[in-house]
Amino acid sequence: MAKKTALLGMLVALAFVLSYIETLIPVNLGIPGAKLGLANLVVMVALYTLGTKEAFALSMVRILLTGLTFSSMAAMLYSFAGGLLSFAVMYLAKRSKLFSAAGVSVLGGISHNAGQIFVAMWVLDTATLIYYLPVLAITGIASGTVIGLLAVMVIRRVSGMINRWD
Amino acid sequence: MKKIFQMKEPSQKEAGAQDGKALHIRKNDWLLIAVLLVAAAGIYVAIQYYQKVSTKNAVAVVTVDGVEYGRYPLSEDHTETIRFEDGSYNRFAIQDGYVSMPEASCPDQICVHHSRISRNKETIVCLPDKVVITIENGEDSGIDVLQH
Numbered sequence: 001m002a003k004k005t006a007l008l009g010m011l012v013a014l015a016f017v018l019s020y021i022e023t024l025i026p027v028n029l030g031i032p033g034a035k036l037g038l039a040n041l042v043v044m045v046a047l048y049t050l051g052t053k054e055a056f057a058l059s060m061v062r063i064l065l066t067g068l069t070f071s072s073m074a075a076m077l078y079s080f081a082g083g084l085l086s087f088a089v090m091y092l093a094k095r096s097k098l099f100s101a102a103g104v105s106v107l108g109g110i111s112h113n114a115g116q117i118f119v120a121m122w123v124l125d126t127a128t129l130i131y132y133l134p135v136l137a138i139t140g141i142a143s144g145t146v147i148g149l150l151a152v153m154v155i156r157r158v159s160g161m162i163n164r165w166d
Numbered sequence: 167m168k169k170i171f172q173m174k175e176p177s178q179k180e181a182g183a184q185d186g187k188a189l190h191i192r193k194n195d196w197l198l199i200a201v202l203l204v205a206a207a208g209i210y211v212a213i214q215y216y217q218k219v220s221t222k223n224a225v226a227v228v229t230v231d232g233v234e235y236g237r238y239p240l241s242e243d244h245t246e247t248i249r250f251e252d253g254s255y256n257r258f259a260i261q262d263g264y265v266s267m268p269e270a271s272c273p274d275q276i277c278v279h280h281s282r283i284s285r286n287k288e289t290i291v292c293l294p295d296k297v298v299i300t301i302e303n304g305e306d307s308g309i310d311v312l313q314h
């Protein structure tokens with residue numbers, strides 16, 4: 001248990017650092033809101049190795065930390081919406097056992113974007129923002145695929161070690 | 167290097183306790199990606215088409231000192247220069263469904279620096295020359311609500 005807690009703390013730190021690194025990479029495709037989602041790689045690893053509760057806690061703490069340090073309260077609201085929706089979708093997708101971790105990550109990426117758009121529609125009271133969803137969805141699919149393939153490779157190598165610790 | 171590969175074997179077996187297939191990329195994954203991509207691209211094209219149709223009837227109404235100077239449909243590219251008796255002028259251009267004012271003789275150049283407009287009730291104003299360009303019958307702007 002103590003080892004698991006320590007590991008979770010390390011993963012939070014890792015996700016936190018990856019979020020920071022992502023702010024340093026200028027991914028300027030002319031599409032605001034499009035990003036790689038490196039931190040989701042850590043959430044994926046936690047979801048497949050530690051468990052649902054742990055991965056959820058990791059995701060929420062990560063958003064709280066990055067929100068307080070790198071962005072505004074408003075941006076944090078968007079992050080929470082994206083984070084909550086994508087986690088719910090990823091959890092259900094994993095449970096359905098229809099897809100591998102790669103597919104789960106793709107669904108997570110796309111639902112992260114959808115969650116942010118929904119909040120933007122609510123905050124700005126503008127339904128027309130939904131027109132923006134397909135564009136953002138395509139970037140979400142692309143980044144979700146990349147992160148998903150990476151996650152499969154990482155989980156394969158890491159899960160054995162983690163399970164042996166228990 | 168060898169060690170890493172040796173680690174792969176037991177780790178896969180142990181992960182299999184949760185879901186044996188979770189770590190093997192399957193046909194389902196590629197199918198999911200393909201379906202989502204096609205759906206997103208399809209919806210995107212449909213929206214682009216719909217927006218084109220809905221802005222087909224939009225016109226740029228140009229007024230000078232409160233008097234209507236002319237109406238120009240956004241669907242046709244058009245450039246015109248409004249000249250005044252004192253030698254000042256405003257040139258406006260309609261291109262790709264957007265109106266902009268690329269050149270004007272006014273001292274502040276606010277109208278020239280204004281972003282191009284295309285949506286209903288968006289305006290470019292040149293106060294010194296009393297020129298106002300307003301879009302009518304266009305698609306409603308999503309920004310208005312925020313400004314309120």
